[in-house]
Amino acid sequence: MAQISYREALNQALKEEMDRDERVFIMGEEVAYFGGAFKVTDGLLAIFGEKRVRDTPISELTIVGAGVGAAMGGIRPIVELMTINFGLLAMDQIVNHAAKIHYMFGGQAKVPMVIRAPQGGGHQLGAQHSQSLEAYFVHCPGVRVVVPATPADAKGLLKTAVRDDNPVIFLEHESLYSVKGEVPEEEFLVPFGKANVARSGSDVTIVSYSKCVYDALRAAEALEEQGIDAEVIDLRTLNPLDLDTVVESVKKTGAAIVVYEGWRTGGAGAEIASQIYEAAFDSLDAPVQRVASIDIPMPYNRHLEAAALPRVEDILRAVEHVV
Amino acid sequence: MALEREKHLAERSLLTLSEGELLELYRLMSLIRRFEDRVAEMYTRGKITGFCHLYAGEEAVAVGAIHALYDKDYVISTYREHGHCLAKGASPDKVMAELFGKATGVSHGRGGSMHLFEGERRFMGGYAIVGGGLPLAAGLGLSIHYKEEPEIVCCFFGDGALPQGAFHETLNLCSLWKLPVVFICENNFYGMGTLTQRAICRPELYRFAEPYNMPGVRVDGMEVLEVYSAVVEAAARAREGHGPSLIEAVTYRFRGHSMSDPGEYRSKREERLWQERDPIKRFRRRLGERKISSAVLDRIDRDVDAMVDDAVRFADESPEPPLSDLAKHVYVD
Numbered sequence: 001m002a003q004i005s006y007r008e009a010l011n012q013a014l015k016e017e018m019d020r021d022e023r024v025f026i027m028g029e030e031v032a033y034f035g036g037a038f039k040v041t042d043g044l045l046a047i048f049g050e051k052r053v054r055d056t057p058i059s060e061l062t063i064v065g066a067g068v069g070a071a072m073g074g075i076r077p078i079v080e081l082m083t084i085n086f087g088l089l090a091m092d093q094i095v096n097h098a099a100k101i102h103y104m105f106g107g108q109a110k111v112p113m114v115i116r117a118p119q120g121g122g123h124q125l126g127a128q129h130s131q132s133l134e135a136y137f138v139h140c141p142g143v144r145v146v147v148p149a150t151p152a153d154a155k156g157l158l159k160t161a162v163r164d165d166n167p168v169i170f171l172e173h174e175s176l177y178s179v180k181g182e183v184p185e186e187e188f189l190v191p192f193g194k195a196n197v198a199r200s201g202s203d204v205t206i207v208s209y210s211k212c213v214y215d216a217l218r219a220a221e222a223l224e225e226q227g228i229d230a231e232v233i234d235l236r237t238l239n240p241l242d243l244d245t246v247v248e249s250v251k252k253t254g255a256a257i258v259v260y261e262g263w264r265t266g267g268a269g270a271e272i273a274s275q276i277y278e279a280a281f282d283s284l285d286a287p288v289q290r291v292a293s294i295d296i297p298m299p300y301n302r303h304l305e306a307a308a309l310p311r312v313e314d315i316l317r318a319v320e321h322v323v
Numbered sequence: 324m325a326l327e328r329e330k331h332l333a334e335r336s337l338l339t340l341s342e343g344e345l346l347e348l349y350r351l352m353s354l355i356r357r358f359e360d361r362v363a364e365m366y367t368r369g370k371i372t373g374f375c376h377l378y379a380g381e382e383a384v385a386v387g388a389i390h391a392l393y394d395k396d397y398v399i400s401t402y403r404e405h406g407h408c409l410a411k412g413a414s415p416d417k418v419m420a421e422l423f424g425k426a427t428g429v430s431h432g433r434g435g436s437m438h439l440f441e442g443e444r445r446f447m448g449g450y451a452i453v454g455g456g457l458p459l460a461a462g463l464g465l466s467i468h469y470k471e472e473p474e475i476v477c478c479f480f481g482d483g484a485l486p487q488g489a490f491h492e493t494l495n496l497c498s499l500w501k502l503p504v505v506f507i508c509e510n511n512f513y514g515m516g517t518l519t520q521r522a523i524c525r526p527e528l529y530r531f532a533e534p535y536n537m538p539g540v541r542v543d544g545m546e547v548l549e550v551y552s553a554v555v556e557a558a559a560r561a562r563e564g565h566g567p568s569l570i571e572a573v574t575y576r577f578r579g580h581s582m583s584d585p586g587e588y589r590s591k592r593e594e595r596l597w598q599e600r601d602p603i604k605r606f607r608r609r610l611g612e613r614k615i616s617s618a619v620l621d622r623i624d625r626d627v628d629a630m631v632d633d634a635v636r637f638a639d640e641s642p643e644p645p646l647s648d649l650a651k652h653v654y655v656d
Contacts, residue, residue, distance in 0.1 A: 059496060062496050071462070102654070106652065
């Protein structure tokens with residue numbers, strides 16, 4: 001297996017899917033000549049040309065809406081939003097249109113599109129460029145929500161997303177683009193709704209996704225030194241949510257922590273915690289703990305930002321409450 | 324009101340369209356009017372509920388525009404879309420059944436009055452967010468472009484959509500990429516109860532085409548042939564790869580914004596003046612100039628009445644969608 005970065009893995013997935021299906025194309029701000037603001041689409045213009053790698057004006061609402069219309073017209077858009085923060089301008093097209101069209105027209109129309117967007121904090125980009133907004137999309141029926149942590153999952157899940165006939169919100173973490181990992185050289189897909197047990201353990205279940213999976217794994221290593229055997233679950237997708245794997249783990253460990261970078265209040269982790277209570281209350285020895293960003297707009301200052309984001313020590317402290 | 328050129332083109336259409344085509348235009352306008360009258364009646368009787376926005380008075384816009392299209396061209400519309408859906412060839416039975424919320428409706432009872440859809444006729448839906456359909460029209464245009472197909476998209480929206488960002492973004496994008504879209508702004512002077520001049524900084528809406536580098540024309544939306552001939556030109560331009568156009572069709576809704584609006588913000592005098600310009604009565608007079616007798620037109624009216632009666636009966640007798648299907652079609656399996 002080759003060691004490649006999350007960014008390269010995404011780039012390979014795009015290239016392979018565009019090779020496989022002529023209907024697949026990319027559009028977004030700076031995706032063609034600039035190669036993508038985070039260089040994920042780098043080199044694709046040279047291979048596929050302007051028709052299939054299309055720069056757009058700065059019009060997020062209409063870029064996404066045009067993607068919805070194009071998908072209804074029988075082609076398969078991958079829309080890149082430069083970051084999810086700008087995606088808020090497109091919420092009408094995502095929530096009121098993409099998510100509704102299949103249902104409200106009685107199943108006659110479908111919207112096979114992928115909306116890719118980087119998100120997350122940690123780069124001192126301030127309040128308007130550091131958000132993790134997956135909860136907004138998890139709240140809305142009709143869109144799939146994908147949050148890969150590893151390069152292999154980034155590739156396998158993106159390929160699945162392109163082949164899915166539903167609108168898929170594919171959220172990449174800005175801190176992960178340069179992270180390397182083993183990625184199979186042969187073709188592979190990672191299915192939606194199948195969590196990955198990133199580390200097996202018997203004392204506490206740490207449920208996470210996206211970049212926080214790495215924090216959870218670091219916490220698990222520290223816990224091991226204290227004699228606590230943590231299991232780390234990487235959900236991979238939030239819609240569909242693989243509750244079975246989580247519940248199976250909680251039944252074994254009797255303790256659960258949910259770690260996510262969105263705001264604590266109303267975050268995806270709150271929903272996951274709630275579902276753990278509903279499905280496995282009798283197995284829990286202590287209340288489920290949430291480790292998340294604190295409820296403030298992200299500050300610019302390095303130390304303030306670090307304190308606002310969920311940290312390994314926050315996870316360790318949460319574990320003390322449940323074990 | 325309309326430019327002389329548009330009037331001239333309409334005159335030519337009266338001479339060049341076949342009698343059969345002219346009668347079909349009349350039939351569709353008459354069908355929509357009768358359909359909407361019966362919808363109002365059924366709403367009052369509680370058979371139709373929710374929000375319901377009627378198209379009576381504006382028939383010449385949908386009928387004239389859609390007659391200028393080919394069957395495989397796409398039409399996309401708003402929440403005031405019964406007329407567009409019928410003009411595009413949807414079955415009155417299935418449209419009425421949708422308004423009744425029945426399983427046999429065009430959207431299987433999931434959409435209602437504001438969300439009609441008829442994929443086989445390429446009627447791509449009614450959307451109830453003002454301006455929401457415009458970006459979708461751009462996307463449909465992009466799909467045509469991408470597949471190198473000969474179709475075009477005809478996108479209807481009201482004057483209320485002009486101040487939305489979606490309008491400006493979409494016109495820019497379609498013009499930039501030369502997408503085959505004909506934008507038809509149905510200017511009925513009111514965005515709900517707000518007079519256009521209280522919402523939009525210039526009264527000549529067709530002139531919003533100029534900043535987006537596309538042709539813009541204003542037509543008399545109460546004259547079906549004027550709408551038709553303007554759309555023929557815009558459609559040809561789009562089909563030949565020269566990009567989008569904006570047509571402002573000046574029209575008037577004979578009823579309130581929705582069934583729950585008594586329309587108290589409009590004077591009786593204003594309403595009467597527009598009633599005198601009723602597009603169906605006017606077209607009857609024009610057809611008289613082609614020596615088409617009123618007896619022929621009366622027979623069409625009677626046929627249309629019967630068709631709408633049948634539609635009401637069909638809708639009333641159709642089954643409710645089963646509760647077991649409540650969560651079907653949230654996702655494509």
